[in-house]
Amino acid sequence: xxxxxxxxxxxxxxxxxxxxxxxxxxxxxxxxxxxxxxxxxxxxxxxxxxxxxxxxxxxxxxxxxxxxxxxxxxxxxxxxxxxxxxxxxxxxxxxxxxxxxxxxxxxxxxxxxxxxxxxxxxxxxxxxxxxxxxxxxxxxxxxxxxxxxxxxxxxxxxxxxxxxxxxxxxxxxxxxxxxxxxxxxxxxxxxxxxxxxxxxxxxxxxxxxxxxxxxxxxxxxxxxxxxxxxxxxxxxxxxxxxxxxxxxxxxxxxxxxxxxxxxxxxxxxxxxxxxxxxxxxxxxxxxxxxxxxxxxxxxxxxxxxxxxxxxxxxxxxxxxxxxxxxxxxxxxxxxxxxxxxxxxxxxxxxxxxxxxxxxxxxxxxxxxxxxxxxxxxxxxxxxxxxxxxxxxxx
Numbered sequence: 001x002x003x004x005x006x007x008x009x010x011x012x013x014x015x016x017x018x019x020x021x022x023x024x025x026x027x028x029x030x031x032x033x034x035x036x037x038x039x040x041x042x043x044x045x046x047x048x049x050x051x052x053x054x055x056x057x058x059x060x061x062x063x064x065x066x067x068x069x070x071x072x073x074x075x076x077x078x079x080x081x082x083x084x085x086x087x088x089x090x091x092x093x094x095x096x097x098x099x100x101x102x103x104x105x106x107x108x109x110x111x112x113x114x115x116x117x118x119x120x121x122x123x124x125x126x127x128x129x130x131x132x133x134x135x136x137x138x139x140x141x142x143x144x145x146x147x148x149x150x151x152x153x154x155x156x157x158x159x160x161x162x163x164x165x166x167x168x169x170x171x172x173x174x175x176x177x178x179x180x181x182x183x184x185x186x187x188x189x190x191x192x193x194x195x196x197x198x199x200x201x202x203x204x205x206x207x208x209x210x211x212x213x214x215x216x217x218x219x220x221x222x223x224x225x226x227x228x229x230x231x232x233x234x235x236x237x238x239x240x241x242x243x244x245x246x247x248x249x250x251x252x253x254x255x256x257x258x259x260x261x262x263x264x265x266x267x268x269x270x271x272x273x274x275x276x277x278x279x280x281x282x283x284x285x286x287x288x289x290x291x292x293x294x295x296x297x298x299x300x301x302x303x304x305x306x307x308x309x310x311x312x313x314x315x316x317x318x319x320x321x322x323x324x325x326x327x328x329x330x331x332x333x334x335x336x337x338x339x340x341x342x343x344x345x346x347x348x349x350x351x352x353x354x355x356x357x358x359x360x361x362x363x364x365x366x367x368x369x370x371x372x373x374x375x376x377x378x379x380x381x382x383x384x385x386x387x388x389x390x391x392x393x394x
Contacts, residue, residue, distance in 0.1 A: 163329070260299065
């Protein structure tokens with residue numbers, strides 16, 4: 001399969017680990033987690049979360065007041081980091097406002113605003129006046145906000161495929177550019193903490209009361225987090241890392257449990273490597289989905305042990321950020337790009353005793369090593385899988 005590479009000419013992320021790539025790199029180097037004890041909502045459940053501080057005191061600028069909610073505040077904070085807005089404006093000037101696509105991934109979008117609206121219904125059963133803003137009660141709230149915030153007028157899409165959402169945006173953007181529907185694309189993802197997510201995952205008995213421990217024999221489940229991340233993809237540019245390939249699949253095995261042999265994940269991985277014209281031995285680093293849930297980690301560890309050489313490094317970085325759901329793909333894509341750029345391959349925070357399914361590829365400690373090719377795994381509920389391949393120039 002022919003490679004259809006795109007340059008990543010700008011990227012940024014904002015999570016509990018820090019605002020921007022420099023802060024994230026520092027947290028990775030220092031092995032400093034962004035997780036804290038859960039204090040979200042009026043009746044916090046016992047767990048740890050990756051909370052981005054200060055969003056409550058940071059309303060959107062007045063011209064974007066119609067989109068104001070926690071999720072879009074987090075999106076704005078991410079856009080304003082690492083000079084990303086300026087990079088987006090430069091792309092708009094190069095290609096035209098109607099030729100830069102917006103492809104956003106999210107799981108819950110701004111459902112937190114809808115939760116608040118239902119909790120504060122008027123006596124006649126209507127939403128309170130300050131929350132009668134229809135756009136924030138739709139799944140496309142994020143994509144619509146980002147497009148307007150950046151002054152773009154072309155294609156705008158919101159992808160909602162659970163935890164693979166903001167990995168799949170790269171694949172969709174590549175197709176839009178390859179087929180001539182856009183000349184460049186702003187891709188990304190944002191998900192924010194809300195009651196539906198915290199109590200929903202708790203009801204599935206997937207939430208850990210302690211800090212998450214991916215791939216550890218005594219792992220107890222996930223810690224939820226929130227994050228925003230963005231990347232600018234262009235077909236022809238003199239600088240930047242490469243999106244070399246992607247693979248997508250849906251095994252539809254179970255609503256919340258992966259296929260026991262990782263069938264869908266393997267299909268996505270094989271397709272990604274084929275599209276990038278690479279072999280497993282060409283990969284230097286994998287940022288694993290690594291949620292610290294029992295089945296996900298077991299299946300993922302077996303795939304890595306079966307297919308990759310023992311000298312390759314793999315890890316989960318959710319001990320730094322928490323599981324950011326619809327934003328996980330973009331956050332971990334950005335961390336993969338940081339690893340390539342700064343020659344720092346992160347280890348797995350909180351991993352003490354590796355599960356027996358783990359091979360030597362899964363690292364506990366950071367590794368300082370030059371890397372040319374990296375994979376990012378994103379495996380969502382319902383068997384929605386996406387694998388991304390990134391590369392750097394020699």
